[in-house]
Structures are given as C-alpha cells and as structure tokens.
Amino acid sequence: MSSDQQAVTGHRFSSVVPGDVTGGAVVHELAGMDLIMKLHYLRAVYYFAPSEVVDGLAIMDLKKPMFPWLNLYYPLAGRIRRAAQGGWPFIKCNDCGLRIVEASCGRTLDEWLHAEEETSRWRSLVPDKVLGPELHFSPLVYIQFTRFKHGGMAIGYSWAHVLGDPASATNSINLWGELLSGNPQTLTLPLIEPQNNGENTEELVKAPQGPGPAPAPAPIKQVEIAEDVWLPPTARKMATHCFRITETELKKLHGEQVPPFEMISALFWQCLARIRSRKEPELATICRAGTPAKNNEILHNKFRTSTIKLDSSAASVGLLELATRILKQDMDELGAVEALLDRNSGEPDFLLYGANLTFVDMGGINLYGLELKGQRPVQVDYSVDGVGEEGAILVLQSPQTTDLSGSAQERSVMVILPEDEIPSLCRVLSSDDFGIA
Structure with missing residues (x-):
C-alpha cells in the first residue's frame, strides 16, 4: 500500500x-x-x-x-x-x-x-x-x-x-x-x-443485424475481455504523470505558429518515438470534441477522431512539420466507426484510447466550472482508465489558464503510459532539445 x-x-x-x-x-x-x-x-x-x-x-x-x-x-x-x-x-x-x-x-x-x-x-x-x-x-x-x-x-x-x-x-x-x-x-x-x-x-433492445464483422477503422482496436469485467486486457502496468507546460516553453518550440494542442501533441509524439525506437510506420489518433449535444442528448459520446500515419518514425520528422500535419488532419472518422458496429450482430469490445497512441484535446472542457457556493477548485487532476498499451495524452486546462488579456498561460498534460516509459519520457522532455521541466 x-x-x-x-x-x-x-x-x-x-x-x-x-x-x-x-x-x-x-x-x-x-x-x-x-x-x-x-x-x-x-x-x-x-x-x-x-x-x-x-x-x-x-x-x-x-x-x-x-x-x-x-x-x-x-x-x-x-x-x-x-x-x-x-x-x-x-x-x-x-x-x-x-x-x-x-x-x-x-x-x-x-x-x-x-x-x-x-x-x-x-x-x-x-x-x-x-x-x-x-x-x-x-x-x-x-x-x-x-x-x-x-x-x-x-x-x-x-x-x-x-x-x-x-x-x-x-x-x-x-x-x-x-x-x-x-x-x-x-x-x-x-x-x-x-x-x-x-x-x-x-x-x-437489440443490436442492428448485418452481414457480419468488418475490419476495424484505424482509430479503434477490437479486444476480448474476461467474462463480464469491462476492462481491457493489458500485459503492461499503466501509470500516469502530469506535466505543466508554460506558454514561454511552447514559444521556444515554435508554438506561436500552431495552436497549443497540436504543438504539445507533436512534442510528446516525437519524445515517445525516441523512447520506443520503432522502425515501422507510426500511427496516432487525434480526438477532439464533437458537435454540441441536442436537447435530448445531454448524455452522449461524440468525438471527431482522425488517424495520422507516418511513413517513418515521428522522431525523424521536424517538430513544426509534425504539429502542422496534426493541425491539418481534422477529418471525422466517427461515421466509419459506427458503420462498423452496424455490421456486427454481437456485442462489441473495442478500445479507442491507446489502440494507437492517442492525443485528446480537452482544452474546451470546463474542468474548473464546478462551483461550491462560489468556491472553485484550485486544481483538477483528470485521467482515463482502461487505456491500451500505446498510451494516451490528455491536454487539459490548468488552474491559471488565462491572463487579463485572455491569453493561455499554461497547459496541463496528463500522460497515461506503460509505467516503465514515464521516467524515460521525463528525461527526454527535460533534455536540451526541448527544455520542459
């Protein structure tokens, strides 16, 4: 304990x-x-x-x-x-x-x-x-x-x-x-x-019937769960770590040319590529907030997901080039995901977070909107359980998100990764190449 x-x-x-x-x-x-x-x-x-x-x-x-x-x-x-x-x-x-x-x-x-x-x-x-x-x-x-x-x-x-x-x-x-x-x-x-x-x-309440299973779209991966325990299987122990990245640190990484989420995603993708040293092409899934809910849909899962496939390791791609590619890749694959389920007659067991390395833009989520009679939280920790072994990176609000001019001052980044990768990630981020404490 x-x-x-x-x-x-x-x-x-x-x-x-x-x-x-x-x-x-x-x-x-x-x-x-x-x-x-x-x-x-x-x-x-x-x-x-x-x-x-x-x-x-x-x-x-x-x-x-x-x-x-x-x-x-x-x-x-x-x-x-x-x-x-x-x-x-x-x-x-x-x-x-x-x-x-x-x-x-x-x-x-x-x-x-x-x-x-x-x-x-x-x-x-x-x-x-x-x-x-x-x-x-x-x-x-x-x-x-x-x-x-x-x-x-x-x-x-x-x-x-x-x-x-x-x-x-x-x-x-x-x-x-x-x-x-x-x-x-x-x-x-x-x-x-x-x-x-x-x-x-x-x-x-029955599932739609169709011609049978089809290959999963790139953002998700089909898994088999143990009996009725709704948790994905994993052979590696997952852990979390929170990083704080200031606007000054982002600007040093050419962050003025692309929005913070895309620059942070490129930064962590490149650092993880150095740690993992893979030779095969790399995939990453980008998750952004979907369309606002209709009146009768105050409970909903709506995402715009897009998958980026590189011809080589992200470590060999320039940071600004990688961030720009993430910015331009903003198609919505949700329709393809749901179409897959329409063609399956049984109950599906899939992963989204961690099926590929997954970056989630939560900058627009009002984490600090919980108010107790005028008192707001001084800090919010936020994470996801059930993430696959490729890991997930959540880009969140921080307590002091804006200054008087409305400019973002800091971003909070929660990483969910295999436990043995986190010390290496901290070392790469704090190196002279990136300078993230």
Missing part, C-alpha cells in the same frame, strides 16, 4: 437515488459510440482550498442537490443489462443509485498537492471501480468526498465512459454544483427522453 493510500482512511459508503421514481421499465439505449467507449473510465479529482464555505458543507448538504440532479440525469442511477438473443447492452433506469464515498486524509491540502509522489497522487481520492463482473449491481458513477487535515476537500468523480464523453461528464457534475449553489434555472433544463417505457425491455 502506498503512502497516499495510507493517508486516506475512514471510508464510508452510501447511495443516492433520484428524487422521483423513474420506473424499472424505462430504458436508456446505448449508441454505437457509447459501446466503443465501454471499456474506458473517466476519473477526475477536484481540489477545493480550505474556506468557511467548503469546510462548512456537511455530507447532507452535498447529497441534497443530488436528488433533483438525478431527476435530470436519471440514467446515472441505472445499471447495465443485456438484451436477449445477442443484442446490445442497455441501461435499465431502475434507480439503484450512484455510490457515495466519504473519507478523510491525514495530510493538509498543501502537503498533498506538493508531495513528491505526484504521479499517482490522485488515485486514492477517486474510486477505481469498473463495471462487472456482476453488471446488474455495478454502479455507473461514484463520487468520493475526502476531507483534508486542517480543512479543504477533494471531490473524486468516477464516470463510466459508456454514459458519455468528458463534456457530458463535466457538464453533469457542474450542474450538480449549480444546484448546490442554489441556481433554480438548472431545473428548467430538458430531460433525457426515455427510449422505452414498456415491458420486456430485454426483448426490445
């Missing part, structure tokens, strides 16, 4: 259900892209500084706005079911609830945020549960409230990606914060439209 895990103790578990009964026959069907993401999990930790407001929030103050919140987002309280005769799984909105965890930390918030073991610091503050093996009983969402010594709180938010993408997950918890803060306008938001209110839902 790590020192971080030892510092977080006193776990207490409970559940919260919607304020109004949804009814066990109500079904939330899963689209093709939802099932593409079924083996991935979003993990976020929001850190709130000590204050009279934050420290004065009792657990019932935190739970009370969840009842109307789950009236709007009622699939979060449901459970996965499988349709009859090989159909696709779906969410039965049976109001089993989301799981709440209460814990305490023996360190102060400042000690926690400045600890040397930053790589995996956040993990003990958010549940790492996955769906299965008993899908009927597996919660889709967990929220952990951890109180720090001498004040302050961390909110750990675990979200099954099958529910929706990072925008859906973030908008959802931000809405809970608005309800906590007493904003009545949030209750006028449109409800998700139930797809079925009838009986025998296992008979009604």
Whole structure:
C-alpha cells in the first residue's frame, strides 16, 4: 500500500437515488459510440482550498442537490443489462443509485498537492471501480468526498465512459454544483427522453443485424475481455504523470505558429518515438470534441477522431512539420466507426484510447466550472482508465489558464503510459532539445 493510500482512511459508503421514481421499465439505449467507449473510465479529482464555505458543507448538504440532479440525469442511477438473443447492452433506469464515498486524509491540502509522489497522487481520492463482473449491481458513477487535515476537500468523480464523453461528464457534475449553489434555472433544463417505457425491455433492445464483422477503422482496436469485467486486457502496468507546460516553453518550440494542442501533441509524439525506437510506420489518433449535444442528448459520446500515419518514425520528422500535419488532419472518422458496429450482430469490445497512441484535446472542457457556493477548485487532476498499451495524452486546462488579456498561460498534460516509459519520457522532455521541466 502506498503512502497516499495510507493517508486516506475512514471510508464510508452510501447511495443516492433520484428524487422521483423513474420506473424499472424505462430504458436508456446505448449508441454505437457509447459501446466503443465501454471499456474506458473517466476519473477526475477536484481540489477545493480550505474556506468557511467548503469546510462548512456537511455530507447532507452535498447529497441534497443530488436528488433533483438525478431527476435530470436519471440514467446515472441505472445499471447495465443485456438484451436477449445477442443484442446490445442497455441501461435499465431502475434507480439503484450512484455510490457515495466519504473519507478523510491525514495530510493538509498543501502537503498533498506538493508531495513528491505526484504521479499517482490522485488515485486514492477517486474510486477505481469498473463495471462487472456482476453488471446488474455495478454502479455507473461514484463520487468520493475526502476531507483534508486542517480543512479543504477533494471531490473524486468516477464516470463510466459508456454514459458519455468528458463534456457530458463535466457538464453533469457542474450542474450538480449549480444546484448546490442554489441556481433554480438548472431545473428548467430538458430531460433525457426515455427510449422505452414498456415491458420486456430485454426483448426490445437489440443490436442492428448485418452481414457480419468488418475490419476495424484505424482509430479503434477490437479486444476480448474476461467474462463480464469491462476492462481491457493489458500485459503492461499503466501509470500516469502530469506535466505543466508554460506558454514561454511552447514559444521556444515554435508554438506561436500552431495552436497549443497540436504543438504539445507533436512534442510528446516525437519524445515517445525516441523512447520506443520503432522502425515501422507510426500511427496516432487525434480526438477532439464533437458537435454540441441536442436537447435530448445531454448524455452522449461524440468525438471527431482522425488517424495520422507516418511513413517513418515521428522522431525523424521536424517538430513544426509534425504539429502542422496534426493541425491539418481534422477529418471525422466517427461515421466509419459506427458503420462498423452496424455490421456486427454481437456485442462489441473495442478500445479507442491507446489502440494507437492517442492525443485528446480537452482544452474546451470546463474542468474548473464546478462551483461550491462560489468556491472553485484550485486544481483538477483528470485521467482515463482502461487505456491500451500505446498510451494516451490528455491536454487539459490548468488552474491559471488565462491572463487579463485572455491569453493561455499554461497547459496541463496528463500522460497515461506503460509505467516503465514515464521516467524515460521525463528525461527526454527535460533534455536540451526541448527544455520542459
């Protein structure tokens, strides 16, 4: 057990259900892209500084706005079911609830945020549960409230990606914060439209039938999971590490000529190519936010994915040239991915993150929009579990994203890679060629 895990103790578990009964026959069907993401999990930790407001929030103050919140987002309280005769799984909105965890930390918030073991610091503050093996009983969402010594709180938010993408997950918890803060306008938001209110839902929800399996598009890879545990198999231990890259450091890399996301992606791709020393052509997948959700699609998985294939190692391509190529490669492969699923009659098990080296643009995700009665997080850690061995790079907002002129000052980059690659990546980034601390 790590020192971080030892510092977080006193776990207490409970559940919260919607304020109004949804009814066990109500079904939330899963689209093709939802099932593409079924083996991935979003993990976020929001850190709130000590204050009279934050420290004065009792657990019932935190739970009370969840009842109307789950009236709007009622699939979060449901459970996965499988349709009859090989159909696709779906969410039965049976109001089993989301799981709440209460814990305490023996360190102060400042000690926690400045600890040397930053790589995996956040993990003990958010549940790492996955769906299965008993899908009927597996919660889709967990929220952990951890109180720090001498004040302050961390909110750990675990979200099954099958529910929706990072925008859906973030908008959802931000809405809970608005309800906590007493904003009545949030209750006028449109409800998700139930797809079925009838009986025998296992008979009604079926997968599209087609001519049979087809080769997977480049962004994804088909895998075989173990029984009903929705987690991809991996032979290598994956780990995380967070880097902070300033605007000054980006400018030194010719970052003024291309946007920050593309320059950062090129930088990490080139560094990883040096570490991996591969001779074969390289693939990378770029994920960007999709089109805004329609009123009845507040839960959705929408991405614009594009795959770049190099004729040689990224280490041999100029950094600016590589960044420019990423910038120009902005086609949407989502249609091809969903068309693949339409041609399969069974339940698909695919990877997106880590099928190829994957770069995810989360700069437009409002990570710092979670507000507790006027208090915003001083820092947010964000990662993805279920990433394949090729790894994923998330380019996020940082606490001080803009100055008075609106210019970005810093970017936070969370890498999810095989554990043995992270020390080498740190050395390459800090070399004279790049100068990233």
